[in-house]
Amino acid sequence: MAGPGGRRCGQSWRCPGLRARLPVLRWLPRYSLAWLQLDLVAGLTVGLTVVPQALAYAEVAGLPLQYGLYSSFMGCFVYCLLGTAKDVTLGPTAIMSLLVSSYAFHQPVYAILLTFLCGCIQLAMGLLHLGFLLDFISCPVIKGFTSAASLTISFSQIKNILGLQGIPRQFFLQLYEMLRRxxxxxxxxxxxxxxxxxxxxxxxVMKNRLPRAACTEPLAARVSYLIIWTCTTARNALVVLFAGLVAYSFQVMGSQPLTLTGSIPQGLPPFQLPPFSMAGPNGTVPFWTMVEDMGAGLAVVPLMGLLETIAIAKAFASQNNYRIDPNQELLAIGFANVLGSFVSAFPITGSFGRTAVNAQSGVCTPAGGLVTGRASHLALPSTLSPGHPGLRCSPSPAGTLVLLSLAFLTSLFYYIPKAALAAVIISAVVPMFDPGIFRRLWRVKRLDFVPFCVTFLLCFWEVQYGIVAGVLVSGILLLYSIARPPIKVSEGSVLLVQPGSSLHFPAIESLRDTVCSHALAGSPPRSIILDCCHISSIDYTVVVGLAELLQELRKNGLSLAFCSLQDPILQVLLSADLEGFQHFPSREEAERCGGVEPGGSGAAPFLSTSQSSLLPT
Incomplete structure (x- = not known):
């Protein structure tokens, strides 16, 4: 018989509120050995990918390479507890590293504080259910940004491929200097x-064309498939290891034709509060000055981080037939960044490439990230012995083997050539460039080509200018469509006017001009029927404008009848007590009664009031 403590424990597992805030409680009670095996394989595979990418993305961010590793493990642990997508892995990404480079000024103190503030903003958005704000960043803006980022990041790494030093980071200056030198x-x-x-x-290419081995095939074929699949999936780690061995061989022979990464501080970062000030050459830089320096980055970085994570989570949830909670995802990424700032991390987000590897590896739960996090966490010490505590915590012999391999690679970090890390970055970001988007946008809707081009071109100057300008242009186009909705006018014995969408205050002047210009221009002037079948929302300014329109038409001896009003709109207009207001349930009935005069002659409409309380008397 279970005691009170047991009953309380069982109730806590079933508590809907707790399960909503801690998604780990949804799958942990059902966790099985089969899931553990698949999660281990997926986590280890992603771990082989994340370590070389972490080093490379720190280079993109303009920070010492160890900060890439510092940023690679906290998100895995936090997302395991709070995330709702089994496939998503959090960590450094090319996009986020580029933004950090723009807003942290290549200063670790700024990067860590940016992580903390971004996490706080993301947490607040999750608690206030403000995820809908991400919907205002349109697809053309996102495509323009990612395409420009792909080219910008790729070109920024060419200097390392060529072994050039002292190249500026601004795109056009960078291009000029590389060509000159x-x-x-x-x-x-x-x-x-x-x-x-x-x-x-x-x-x-080999991985993309690799046919999957069926369970009925011979053991040798399945083993061969597994070996090839592992090598192609862990290609970043293999290439970096190969390049490190080449550099080490040259070092042993007494000559070094390669530019090396150099020494990286060993050990884990201290767990401490993020810095809220910075010692500068002219004295201490206070917190508010640092915030002012980061400026628009405090909006751009958290929004882009959330957008990238939720877009990836939705894509893989749809592909693998499960649902995510967007607001819970905001909380997960927010907590990951806040806690990451305590271990000297720069801002992280969901990684599409590593998430794809995770999904293809057959991950069952977010617990796969624990293995990834453990791998990057233990990649920091230079050596591990069989008695090391980290190995005793590893969940399986396979995990131990991968941790040992990561420890071996870590001891060679000094010898990793910068050209190899540059190759890893370029191969990761080139697929982000979508050349077909130019043609698709031009073919589908040319107006969307405007925010795309604005974002794409300005991002080569400064990333923040491109994103902000693209969002502003998209917003202007959206507001213009609201201010000038499509209005269909049909000529006849009466004038039939049909707005194509809801009416909001910027649109009322356009509607009044359209009605008056058509109704008064004819000979003789004609009465008007306003077909409201597409109108689902109006505001007070529109109601006032309609009252003025009714009054103006009555002065010219014309009537205005409304038809096909939806119930909420009808209630708003009735409560406004418009003078001369008359409405019909359908367009046909309104046309049959088209001879209604301002005084109310002809077939009676449903309602006609005598005086409006909205207009001055």
């Missing part, structure tokens, strides 16, 4: 970088 190219870096790029591209 092309003669200073280091042959060793260029050859190694091109070989790494070709190898990564070849392994990617």
């Amino acid at each position: 092309i003669g200073e190219t280091r042959v060793g870096d260029a050859i190694l970088g091109l070989v790494c790029l070709a190898t990564l591209a070849g392994l990617q």
Whole structure:
């Protein structure tokens, strides 16, 4: 018989509110050994991908490479508890690293504070259910940003492929300097970088064309498939390991034609409060000055982080037939960034590439991220012995083998050539560029080409200008469509006017001009029927405008009848007590009674009031 404590425990597992805020309680009671095996395989596979990418993305962010590793493990642990998508993995990404480079000024203190503030903003949005704000970032703006980011990040790594030093980070200056100094190219870096790029591209093509081995095939075929699939999936780690061994061989022989990453501080970052000030050459930079320096980044970075995570979660949830909770995702990414700032992380978000690897590996729950987080967490010390506590915590022998391999790679971080990391970055961001989007936008709706081009072009100047300008242009186009809704006018014995959408205050002047210009221009002037079948919302300004329109038409001896009013709209107009207001249930009945005069002659409409309380007397 269960005691009171047991009953309370059982009730806590079934508490809907607790399960909603801690999604881990939904799947943990049903967790099985079969799930554990699949989660381990997925987590280990992603772990082999995340370590070289973390080092590479720290380079994109303009930070010391260890900060890429610091940013790679906290999100995995937090998302396991709070995330609602089994496939999503959180960590450094190319897009977020580019934004950090723009707003953190290559200063770790700014990057860590940006992480904390972004997490707080994302948490607030989740608690206030403000996820709908992401809907105002249109697809053309997102496509313009990601396409420009792909080219910007790729070009920023060409200097490392060529072995050039002292190249500025601004895109156009960068392009000019690389072309001017092309003669200073280091042959060793260029050859190694091109070989790494070709190898990564070849392994990617091989993975895409690899036929899946059926369960009925011989064991040798299935083992061969597993080996090839593992090599192609972990291609980043293999290429970085190969390049490190090449660099180490040159070092042993006494010559070094390659530009190396250099030493990286060993050990885990201290768990401490994020910095709220910074010591500068001219004294201490206070918190509010740092916030002012980051400026628009405090809006752009959290919004883009949320947008990337939720878009990835929705895509894989749809693909794998499960649902996510967008507001819970906001809380998960917010907590991950807040806690990440305590371990010196820069802002993180969902990674499409690593999430795809996670899904293809057969992950069953977010627990797969624990293995990934553990892998990147333990990649920081230079060596691990069989008695190391981290190995005793590893969930399986397979995890131990991967942790040992990561520890071996970590000891070679000094020898990793920058050209190899540049190749990893370029191979990761090139697929983000979608050349077909230009043609699709032009063919589907050319007006959407405007915010796309504005975002795409300005992002080459400054990322923040491109995103802000793209959102503003999209907003202007949206407001214009609200202010000038489509209005269909049909000529006849009476004038039939049919707005194509709801009426809001910017649109009333357009409607009045359309009605008056057509009704008064004819000879003789004709009465008007306003077909409201498409109108589902109006506001007070529209009601006042309709009252003025009724009054103006009555002065010219014309009537205005409403038809096909939806109940909420009818109630609003009735409560406004419009003078001369008359309405019919359908267009046909309104046309049959088209001879209704301002005084009410002809067939009687449903209602006709005598005086409006909205207009001055």
